[in-house]
Amino acid sequence: MAVDAVLASTLWAAEQRRTVVGKDAAKSALQPPQKLATACVALDTALHGGLEYGxxxxxxxxxxxxxxxVCHALLTSHLSTGSSAQATVIDTTNSxxxxxxxxxxxASLRRSEKGGDHASAALEALGRVRVMKAFDFIGxxxxxxxxxxxxxxxxxxQQRPMPSIAAQAPMGTIRDSDEEDDMLNVPGPDTAAAPNALPLIETGAVSDLKLHGDYLVIIDNIAHAAGPLLKSNHSQGQALLSSFMRSLFHLTRTHNIATxxxxxxxTYPNATATDCPSIFASCLLRPALGRSFAYLVDTHMLLHRLPLTSEDAKAAYGTQVGGTGQRQVSKRSTHYLRSTVTPHLLRPFGRKLAYAHYGSRTGPTLFFLHGFPGSRLQAAIYHPTAQHLGIRLVALDRPGIGQSxxxxxxxxxxxxxxxxCLANHLELETYGVIGVSGGGPYALASAKALAGRGLExxxxxxxxxPLGIGTTGMNVVNRVLFWxxxxCPNAVRWLQTRVSAALAKLTxxxxARAITLQFTRHPLRWPKPHPQDAALFANNPALIDLLVQDSRQANAQGVHxxxxxxxxxxxxxxFRVEEIETEKVQVKLWYGSLDSNVPVRIGEEVAVRMKGRVEWRVEERTHLGLFVGCAEEILRDAVKGLM
Incomplete structure (x- = not known):
């Protein structure tokens, strides 16, 4: 079958001639396009109102x-424009x-204060969403x-379709010769297609342009489908991807779809942060599918996390020097404050579970369960070591703490x-858990509940x-607190409310000075601070900064x-620790012989109750000294079996 080649000038002329069907048939098709709001104020502002149809x-x-x-917000925004609005989601990841x-x-219907049955209205809107599964490029x-x-x-x-552009504009049409038809080598009915041949996409006739924009198409994730092609044969894969994008471009323009x-x-090999610190200085991420893919779309956005607080930004991006306007990178061990805008996972009844990433973006994954009191920011201590070892750390805020x-x-x-649930959300098949201090019981609970379910x-x-082990050997402050x-938890609540209020008033x-005194030479502390802790604080201002921010996050939502x-x-x-199935999950215990917060006796008793079916290690360290000083040994040991 002969294919007509059309000059670009002819296409543009046809676009100019096309008019709107309906009441405004006299108006030009080149009206200002409508916008599809993303429900993110910053994003809508950057896009001057949202995504354009067409x-x-x-x-x-x-x-x-x-x-x-963002996808869910766009679907909600689009479906709310009218009962004729429809959408198609092509899901390549089954997620x-x-x-x-x-x-x-x-939730959107409730915010709009519209009456009626919101659940039924939402179901009616879902009826206008078409979900298609495609797990490879051919699909x-x-x-x-x-x-x-x-x-x-x-x-x-609804209407008779317009003739093809080629038929409308004979002056701009160039016919293919018979020889060129033969070069196409299109398989006939009796000819078997090549094993890797893709189905031909016929463009068909060009219909009237629909300016009201009542269709949305979302492809999630195009890299999942096209990536294998580029990896196996980059040149051929790039050609197929470009051909696919041209077809998608034609479909989008023809039907005025928001795609x-x-x-x-x-991250590209040998990627490094920019030399001149800026708000994007730490962004090493780049879009997949190669650098040329950006030229195949109209609008391209790269989502990247930014620092959580202004103090984090100062540490990550540097501080201004005097009145010169020049900036220099902070020397205060900026890797400790690598906390970012915190993503979250929504749990049943709208409960938010906040988490943060540290270390490498690839490699074996460890979930970090913070101490008591504390927050996800404690995992920042392990960030440089985890990054060096190629370990991915995912730190969670427990309910009511930080941003959960x-x-x-x-x-x-x-x-x-x-x-x-977070492991499923991150699509992890296997993972590990590391619980520090007050996070230890949660780690053991994970061993009990998740053994054989991905937790290794x-x-x-x-x-x-456990409660039965007692508090013998703990310092007096911890013993009084836990008693x-x-x-009398209400008394603790009353006292902690006043302590939190006092801390909030401090700069x-x-x-930072108060925390330093507590771990070095506090005159009222008993027992007295250990020299090992004092040495940790002596030349480590970044650790002090971290503990300050961690304290703020631990009390961010009050004392509940x-x-x-x-x-x-x-x-x-x-549950009982004896019930943990150690044949399905490795359990490793690390304790410090100089620890007065959680004495080594507690670890010994846990090991005895588990009948020695654990890996047991004691270091000559304090509570904080074990956590900070043995970071590399602990992380190396934690990922054994996950590599």
Whole structure:
């Protein structure tokens, strides 16, 4: 079959001649395009109101970023424009969450203060969403072809389609010769196609342009489908990808569709931060599918996390020097404050589970369970070591602490379920858990609940033990605190409220001095600070900065999270450590012989109760000294079996 080649000038002339069908038939088709809001104020502002219909947009981001939230927000915004609005989601990763979309639509309807049954209205909106599964490039191509056929079939029922552009503009048409037809080598009905041949996408006739923009197409994730082609044969894969994008461009323009592509983000070999610090200085991420892919879309956005606080930004990007306007990189061990804008996972009933990434973006994954009191920021101490070892650390805020929502009535095992859900969200097949101090019981709960379900390794660093072991050997402050949490928690709540209020009034510098005195030469502390702790603080201002920010986050939501967390540690755990199936999960215990917060006796008793089915190690370290000073040994040991 001969294919007509059309000059670009002819295409533009045809576009100019095309008019709108309906009441405004006299108006030109070149009206200002409508916008599709993303529900993110900053993003809508940058895009001057949102995404345009009739264009291809792309978001490149990591798998655990907010790209899926943007997709859900766009679908909600689009479906709310009218009852004729429809959408197609081509899911190549089998991760599209219909229930999540339904809950977002319901929440949007409630905010709009519209009456009626919001749940039924949300279901009606979901009925206008078409979900297609495509797990390779051929499936993706067939999905677009099927979408084109359905759109043109729907239009043909309403009006007679226009003749093809080639027929309209004979002056700009160049006919292919018979020789060129032979070169196409299109298989006939009796000719078997090549094993890797892609189905041809027929463009068909060009229909009238629909300016009201009632269709949205989302492809999540194009890199998942096209990436294998580029890896096996880059030149051929690039040609196929370019051909696919031209076909998608034609479909988008013809039917005035808002098309959104979700692309992966990666780091190129030998990628380094820019020499001149800026707000993007630490961004080493680049869109997948190669540098040329950016030229195949109309709008391209790269999602990257930014520092959480202004202090983090100063540490990460430098500080201004005098009045010269020049900036220099801070020398205060900036890797400690590598905390970023915190992503979160929504759990049942809208509960938010906040987490942060540290270390490498690839490699074996360890979930970090912070101490008591504390927050996800404690994992920043391990960031440089984890990055050096190629280990990915994912630190969670427990309910009511940091940025995670409160979870009344929770148990230790409930938090293990949070870990499992986050592992599924991050698409992890195997992973490990490391619990420090007050996070130790949560690590053991994970071992009990998740053994054989993807959890391969559990490491406890100076972790507390069950209630029956007691507090013998602890310093007097901890013994009084845990006794009060067990028998008079309301008194602890009252006192901690006043302590938190007092700390909130202190500047970061004042709080830093208070923390330093506590660990070095505090005159009222008993027992006195150990010289090992004093040595840690002597030449480590970044550690002090971290503890200041960690203290702020631990009290960010008040004292309820603190009290709930403490009470769980001194209550019945809901399981016995003897029940942990060590044949399915490795359990490793690290304790310090100089530790007065969680004495080594507690670790010994836990090991005895588990009948020696654990790996046991004692270092001549204090509580903080074990956590900070043995970082590399602990992380190396924790990922054994995960490599």
């Amino acid at each position: 264009q291809i947009h792309c978001i490149s981001a990591e798998a655990d970023s907010a790209s899926k939230e 599209f969450d219909v229930k999540r979309l339904h809950s977002i639509i319901v 993706l191509t067939e999905s677009i072809s099927e979408l084109r056929d359905s759109l043109e079939a729907a239009i043909s029922e 959104l592509l979700i692309n992966s983000a990666t 929502s409160l979870h009344p009535g929770r148990t230790l095992v409930d938090h293990a379920e949070d870990v499992r 390794s559990v490491t406890v660093v100076a972790g507390m033990g 009060a949490l067990q028998y 970061d510098e004042q709080l 999270g603190f009290v709930d967390d403490g009470r769980l540690l001194v209550s019945d755990w809901g």
